[in-house]
Amino acid sequence: MRVLLVEDDAMIAEALQGALKDASCAVDRVGDGAAALDALAGQHYDLMLLDLGLPRRDGVEVLRRLRERGSALPVLVITARDGLEDRIGGLDAGADDYLVKPFEVAELLARMRAVLRRKSGSASPVLDNGELRLDPATHEACRQGREAVLLSRREFALLQALMRRPGAILSRAELEDRVYGWGEEVESNAVEFLIHALRRKLGSDAIRNVRGAGWMVAKAG
Ligand code: CA
DSSP states (O other): OEEEEEOSOHHHHHHHHHHHHHTTOEEEEESSHHHHHHHHHHSOOSEEEEESSOSSSOHHHHHHHHHHTTOOOOEEEEESOOOHHHHHHHHHTTOSEEEESSOOHHHHHHHHHHHHHHHHTOSOSSEEOSSEEEETTTTEEEETTSOOEEOOHHHHHHHHHHHTSTTOOBOHHHHHHHHOOTTOOOOTTHHHHHHHHHHHHHOTTSSEEETTTEEEOOOOO
8 A cells, every 4th residue: 555644744754654664555755745746646645644734835735636636535634733623624625534643653554544444435444355355454364264364564565455456457566556665675576576475375376467467366256
């Protein structure tokens, strides 16, 4: 999952980036509103964490522009402003939820999962295609009739990308995009390596290769 982190306080941004990477997210980080709009125009994200008080266009304006373009990107506002008006302003401008700083990382991650779940229209937190189950809260995957196995950060990120779109073929570039953020070095065979590791844990036919096109997991039913 690829996250855009928009936060101008370098210490908070650094800490959040580390925590999100530990939670298997590919993270791109920008420090002002104009850079956020540039990033949103050039890259597909699964979620944005947005500070409201930002230089060069504040968070509410970023949000308004995003929604004006018709984007349904899940947005979680993180703000030091704890005034009721600011929170209402953020929600009215199109935020899906908000957190007031300071907050615990565990709560941030839980709220991110909840926002993604609501946006996908699914009541259940667990991704399930009938063959495989993947739990975003524990990073455990389970093949039908077998014991659950714990996935590494990048194994989880890759399988999550496939499980969120069962039946769709994702190319190498699309998978790399969901696993690696800006500035993270991608080895040339990184995707194959992760697929190999996942198949060893979950069974060789858990992830299908479509020659020349990419990889997929089966669609339920
Ligand atoms: Ca700020």
